[in-house]
Amino acid sequence: MGITLDSKIPSGPLAQKWEKHIFDLKLVNPANKRKFTIIVVGTGLAGASAAATLAELGYNVHAFAFQDSARRAHSIAAQGGINAAKNYQNDGDSVYRLFYDTIKGGDYRAREANVYRLAQVSTSIIDQCVAQGVPFAREYGGTLSNRSFGGAQVSRTFYARGQTGQQLLLGAYSALMRQVGLGTVKMHERSEMLDVVLVNGHARGIVTRDLETGKIETWGADAVCLATGGYGNAFFLSTNAQGCNVTATWRAHKKGALFANPCYTQIHPTCIPRSGDHQSKLTLMSESLRNDGRVWVPKNKADVGKDPRQIPEDQRDYYLERIYPSFGNLVPRDIASRAAKRMCDLGQGVGPGGLGVYLDFGAAIQRVGQSVVAERYGNLFEMYQRITDESPYQTPMRIYPAVHYTMGGLWVDYNLMSNIPGLHVLGEANFSDHGANRLGASALMQGLADGYFVIPYTIGHYLATSGQAKVSGDEPEFKAAAVEVKARMDKLLAIKGNRSPTSFHKELGYLLWDKCGMGRTGDGLQEALDKIPQIREEFWSNLNVLGDGDSYNVALEKAGRVADFLEFGELMCRDALERKESCGGHFREEYQTEAGEALRDDDNFTHVAAWQYTGDLAKPNLVKEPLVFEEVHLSTRSYK
Amino acid sequence: MNLTLKIWRQKNREAKGAMESYPVKDVSPDMSFLEMLDILNEQLQSAKQEPVAFDHDCREGICGMCSLVINGLPHGPDAATTTCQLHRRKFKEGDVITIEPWRAQPFPVIRDLVTDRSAFDRIQARGGFVSIGTGHAPDANAIPIPKFHADLSMDAAQCIGCGACVAACKNASAMLFVGAKVAQYAHLPQGQPERNRRVLAMMDQHDKEGFGACTNYQECEAACPKEISVRVIAEMNRDFLKATLLGTEL
Numbered sequence: 001m002g003i004t005l006d007s008k009i010p011s012g013p014l015a016q017k018w019e020k021h022i023f024d025l026k027l028v029n030p031a032n033k034r035k036f037t038i039i040v041v042g043t044g045l046a047g048a049s050a051a052a053t054l055a056e057l058g059y060n061v062h063a064f065a066f067q068d069s070a071r072r073a074h075s076i077a078a079q080g081g082i083n084a085a086k087n088y089q090n091d092g093d094s095v096y097r098l099f100y101d102t103i104k105g106g107d108y109r110a111r112e113a114n115v116y117r118l119a120q121v122s123t124s125i126i127d128q129c130v131a132q133g134v135p136f137a138r139e140y141g142g143t144l145s146n147r148s149f150g151g152a153q154v155s156r157t158f159y160a161r162g163q164t165g166q167q168l169l170l171g172a173y174s175a176l177m178r179q180v181g182l183g184t185v186k187m188h189e190r191s192e193m194l195d196v197v198l199v200n201g202h203a204r205g206i207v208t209r210d211l212e213t214g215k216i217e218t219w220g221a222d223a224v225c226l227a228t229g230g231y232g233n234a235f236f237l238s239t240n241a242q243g244c245n246v247t248a249t250w251r252a253h254k255k256g257a258l259f260a261n262p263c264y265t266q267i268h269p270t271c272i273p274r275s276g277d278h279q280s281k282l283t284l285m286s287e288s289l290r291n292d293g294r295v296w297v298p299k300n301k302a303d304v305g306k307d308p309r310q311i312p313e314d315q316r317d318y319y320l321e322r323i324y325p326s327f328g329n330l331v332p333r334d335i336a337s338r339a340a341k342r343m344c345d346l347g348q349g350v351g352p353g354g355l356g357v358y359l360d361f362g363a364a365i366q367r368v369g370q371s372v373v374a375e376r377y378g379n380l381f382e383m384y385q386r387i388t389d390e391s392p393y394q395t396p397m398r399i400y401p402a403v404h405y406t407m408g409g410l411w412v413d414y415n416l417m418s419n420i421p422g423l424h425v426l427g428e429a430n431f432s433d434h435g436a437n438r439l440g441a442s443a444l445m446q447g448l449a450d451g452y453f454v455i456p457y458t459i460g461h462y463l464a465t466s467g468q469a470k471v472s473g474d475e476p477e478f479k480a481a482a483v484e485v486k487a488r489m490d491k492l493l494a495i496k497g498n499r500s501p502t503s504f505h506k507e508l509g510y511l512l513w514d515k516c517g518m519g520r521t522g523d524g525l526q527e528a529l530d531k532i533p534q535i536r537e538e539f540w541s542n543l544n545v546l547g548d549g550d551s552y553n554v555a556l557e558k559a560g561r562v563a564d565f566l567e568f569g570e571l572m573c574r575d576a577l578e579r580k581e582s583c584g585g586h587f588r589e590e591y592q593t594e595a596g597e598a599l600r601d602d603d604n605f606t607h608v609a610a611w612q613y614t615g616d617l618a619k620p621n622l623v624k625e626p627l628v629f630e631e632v633h634l635s636t637r638s639y640k
Numbered sequence: 641m642n643l644t645l646k647i648w649r650q651k652n653r654e655a656k657g658a659m660e661s662y663p664v665k666d667v668s669p670d671m672s673f674l675e676m677l678d679i680l681n682e683q684l685q686s687a688k689q690e691p692v693a694f695d696h697d698c699r700e701g702i703c704g705m706c707s708l709v710i711n712g713l714p715h716g717p718d719a720a721t722t723t724c725q726l727h728r729r730k731f732k733e734g735d736v737i738t739i740e741p742w743r744a745q746p747f748p749v750i751r752d753l754v755t756d757r758s759a760f761d762r763i764q765a766r767g768g769f770v771s772i773g774t775g776h777a778p779d780a781n782a783i784p785i786p787k788f789h790a791d792l793s794m795d796a797a798q799c800i801g802c803g804a805c806v807a808a809c810k811n812a813s814a815m816l817f818v819g820a821k822v823a824q825y826a827h828l829p830q831g832q833p834e835r836n837r838r839v840l841a842m843m844d845q846h847d848k849e850g851f852g853a854c855t856n857y858q859e860c861e862a863a864c865p866k867e868i869s870v871r872v873i874a875e876m877n878r879d880f881l882k883a884t885l886l887g888t889e890l
Contacts, residue, residue: 053774068695069761071801072703088781124777131777133770133830135794142784160794166702167797174769181765189758212750241697275670280678281699383701386718386725387672452774500685502678546690551652552751554693555685 005258005610005625008413009113014631015095018117021414022457026464033058036463037221039206040064041193041248044073045165045172045444046427047227049451052175055184057456062219063176063185064208066192066243071173074229074241075447078165079286079380081147081157082129082444084122089146093154095119100632102442105151105332106407106435107584107600108634109261109608111627113414114432121453122445126158128452132171136160149440150287151332151639157441162286162379168444172451192557194485196224196252196423197478203252203423204471205478207485211557214550216489218482220473222463223422225455226252227447230406230428232265234565234572235517236509238403239271239284245561246568249410249429257418258610258623260431261408262568263576266438266585267518268404269336272387272397273356282402283387285359285380287440290329292364292373293397295320295336297348297357304350308358308396319343327639334437334585334598335639337401341518342596344400351398358396365393401518405443407434407585408575411610411625415458416450421466424459426450431608436584489549492559497542501559504539508532508562508569516573521589525577529570533618536566570617578622581605602634641667643731645680646738647692650749653756657749659738673716673726674699674706693752701725701865704800707807708753709740714804714863722802722865742803744812746850757803759849760817767841768821770830789827796823798866805860805868811852816860818842819872826879836883843880 010021028036037060040051048070051063067073085098098119103110130136130144136158137145146155160167179185188208195207197218205220228248232238253259270285296316298304303311319339321328331339340357343349350356365373370393374381381392388398409431416424416432427447434442471478515528539562547553582591582598583605591599606629612621642665650657664680671679674696681691697705701722708723710716716726731737739753747755785793797820805816822839825831831838854873861870 049774056773067697067703067705068757069704069801071761071764072697072705074698074703077698077700077702086780124775126780127777128772128774130780130783131770131772131830133793133825133828135790135797135824135828136780137794138785138787138790140787142786142790143781160797163702163798166800167794170797174764175774177761177765178769178771180761187761189761241703242699243697276668278668278671278675278679280672280675283700382720383725386721386727389727389729456774498686500682502682544685544688546685546688552693552754555691 003419003612003623005411005419005623006413007111007625008415009111010414014112014116017113018120025457025461028460028464030058034060036060037062038223038225038459039219039221040225040227041206042073042227042229042429043070043173043176044075044227044229044427045169045447046451047073047225048169048172048176049448050225050227050426050455051185052172052179053452053456054459055179061179061185062188062221064188064191064193066190066211068189070176070187070189071170073169074244075169075444076166077241078444079162079284080149080288081159081164081441082125082168083149083156083441084126084158084445085119085156086123086126088144089155091154093156097154098122098156101152102433102439103435103632104637105439106437107598107637108435108606108629109583109627110433110435112629112631117454118433118446118449121449124453125445125448129168129171132175134160134167134171147288147291148330150290150330150336151439159288162288162377165444168448172448193228193248194251194560195481196255197481198255198420199471199475199477200468202421202466202468204468205473207481209485212552214553216482216486218473218478220471220478222468223424223459225424225426226410226429227426227451228429230409231568232403232406234509234569235403235512236506237274237279237282237513239268239282242281245564247561247564250564250568252410252418252420252423254613255420256613257420257423258411258612259408259571260411260608260610261575262572262611263516263579263586264407264436264584265403266333266405266407267337267401269333269340269401270359270399271402272384273351273400275352283383284402284404285384285397285399287333289359289377289380292376293329293359293361294318294363295329295357295359297343297350301347304348304354308350317348324639331639332437332439337518338587340401356398356400359399360396361392362396403513405438407431407436407438411608415461416455417458417462422462424455426455436586489556489560492543492545492556492563493549495541495543495545497544499542499544501543501545501555501562504535504543505562505565507535508566512569512572516576519587519589520576522577525573528573529577532566532570532573539563539566567617571611571620574620575609575611578609579605606634641669641728641733643667643734644736646736647753648740649692649752652751653748667728669729671728672699672724673728674724676728693754695754696724699724702800704802707742707755707802707804709742709807711738714742714807715865720865720867742807744806746812747803747806759851760801760803760814762849763814763818763842763845764821766845767834767838770825771834783829785828793824793827796820796827796868796872799868800866802865804863804865806851808859808863809852810857811855813854813860814846814851815854815873815876816864816868816870818846819876820868822876822879823872826875835879836886836888839876839879840883840888
């Protein structure tokens with residue numbers, strides 16, 4: 001099991017690493033590119049931008065999506081914006097400041113070199129998207145408009161109303177569809193990746209199931225890119241789309257890819273609170289609302305049931321402004337979420353079950369008028385009203401934190417390649433850039449950075465140097481993997497028990513939220529680690545999946561994904577138990593300051609925890625990649 | 641609250657479908673419409689019947705995956721609302737609700753309420769883009785775009801590609817969908833070099849897929865969950881005429 005991780009971070013000064021690295025990477029000459037085939041799984045921001053760009057370079061690309069169209073990937077739901085160090089506002093922004101904010105926001109648990117590169121290429125992303133015809137918000141003079149976002153004191157966020165993710169994804173999708181039209185990308189929709197295939201130790205293809213016909217197919221290639229998103233749906237209730245799952249990355253993990261920092265989960269502070277047991281998802285209200293909305297709870301517990309409009313100003317506790325005067329309502333997400341939980345734990349929460357705080361636009365409406373507020377957030381207010389039947393123009397919104405994004409993911413080196421040669425991992429699916437907490441408007445930035453500006457350079461180096469023979473997809477390794485996938489489907493169908501896949505998903509999700517959510521304890525995590533194998537055992541003996549494997553079968557699809565969450569959830573808890581410190585989104589209640597802030601242990605935990613599958617889910621092997629900080633000084637994060 | 645759902649069931653593309661009635665009990669008024677279908681599916685599976693297949697994903701009104709013709713209306717009775725954003729409180733005790741898939745020849749039924757909308761992708765692949773490879777872009781602020789035009793472009797760009805416009809149209813026309821894409825680019829300087837070619841190519845594919853022509857009933861605008869205006873069809877028709885007269889190559 002003696003595995004060492006080489007992050008392949010280039011030598012030299014931080015600001016010159018990427019440029020030096022680009023020069024050092026081997027190239028594939030233009031005439032040879034067409035001889036290589038690359039598989040891209042997932043068509044969100046990272047996958048679509050990678051597939052389009054690789055095809056533009058001349059590679060043959062096969063792209064896969066489980067949705068009915070590449071345009072539906074969940075990047076589409078991102079609302080607030082995308083960061084870039086353009087400094088168009090002349091307010092002191094720079095590549096270095098974006099780098100510094102991101103490292104600090106991640107609570108010093110990300111790689112310096114990766115984050116610096118992300119900040120560097122951020123400016124090119126905006127240029128590219130504008131050139132594609134993404135209709136970003138503009139000022140009357142015709143220049144691009146910016147807004148501020150949590151964790152930053154400059155305005156560097158570009159946006160398209162409250163639909164920035166949609167517009168960026170449609171931009172990447174349009175570039176992808178252009179390549180489909182040109183015949184350089186073959187698009188496979190309603191096609192779910194169920195395994196990665198290794199030949200001679202290299203990732204050389206995948207096994208998929210056609211969701212309409214149930215056909216199991218194998219695909220051979222020269223390299224594989226996974227851009228399959230995060231694992232937030234392990235919690236059952238999250239802001240993710242219903243189909244988001246961990247299957248692709250978990251299958252790769254079981255084939256040898258290391259899973260890094262699975263306990264790093266982002267709990268987003270501004271979501272619509274849960275209303276009942278029937279609920280299938282939680283709806284995010286963009287963080288951008290905190291630009292103009294003020295967060296408060298009643299000072300007196302006796303007031304929590306009152307109409308908020310009847311509570312006078314001096315009886316309200318604007319707790320973020322009180323505790324964090326310099327960042328106020330714009331503190332990073334982990335800080336804002338924990339503060340909301342603390343106020344609710346103190347009995348000052350509002351709404352059903354006391355699980356909510358107010359986000360109030362009264363002051364903003366008075367200051368700039370209702371029409372300006374409507375222009376900025378109109379679609380979000382409508383969405384809120386549709387769900388809750390209350391108008392945020394009239395009465396404060398009620399919000400509560402919810403699982404939103406996962407910083408952990410498959411371990412990758414500086415080239416975005418996992419420890420399996422040829423297996424590259426992009427976007428939310430990898431672990432690389434956000435440390436223990438992601439800042440708002442940085443997910444879109446990372447997805448597009450990986451797809452447009454990193455992988456096109458680094459994958460060429462792998463292809464030019466790997467020296468592997470061609471595969472067709474019919475080799476024994478492919479056939480064996482396909483047989484395994486088919487057997488697994490048959491096994492799910494053969495149980496013929498009494499409980500639906502959703503009921504197991506819910507049971508696991510509620511347990512994870514309770515024991516591995518906003519606050520975690522050693523005892524609670526141990527309890528979850530005892531319970532998860534029991535749920536898994538019942539799943540494999542009492543699952544009810546009707547129908548067959550040779551047709552469109554929604555219950556079978558769901559069952560396969562839940563089976564993987566049931567294995568993955570255990571690793572998440574184990575990682576959380578092992579990390580005996582609090583950092584970013586990982587809050588161990590045993591490790592906090594007197595003021596209730598996260599207390600890091602830099603001496604023992606300044607590392608990436610990468611887990612290796614050993615064949616026994618209860619005994620994964622922990623491999624540590626030490627994080628070396630040459631540029632920034634580790635300090636206690638303060639937003640006061 | 642108790643309701644009766646009459647739902648289109650169809651095993652696969654070739655099978656003959658039929659409406660089936662299902663009672664659903666104890667639904668809460670806070671439930672979304674799709675959460676009610678989730679409950680129905682749990683009830684069906686407990687009774688060892690296969691769940692109803694329907695397309696859905698983000699459940700926040702933006703991915704465009706959900707569909708459903710509810711009581712004859714695409715995305716149901718609420719204006720500017722996708723099915724996933726529709727709430728149960730819009731219905732009364734004892735209501736009978738009919739639920740059908742999109743009905744249009746270019747959108748064949750795959751199973752139950754799930755249809756094949758890949759025709760939209762093929763239209764997009766013919767011209768719904770600006771031909772600019774990664775790395776070719778000038779600085780983002782190099783070309784100022786008046787706010788008025790940027791806003792008109794954004795109004796059109798909001799299309800989620802759900803296909804409700806087609807389902808609402810007696811001709812199964814997709815001209816609101818195509819018009820939205822054409823108008824998004826027509827209002828931006830980036831879209832000008834390919835403006836003529838784009839509208840001709842996209843409409844050529846639109847017709848090949850079997851979508852009908854617009855006859856100005858404006859049902860599409862009424863059904864559109866993003867309230868895309870039929871103005872985009874007028875704008876597209878003008879561009880189409882101009883491009884045809886100029887004889888631009890496809």
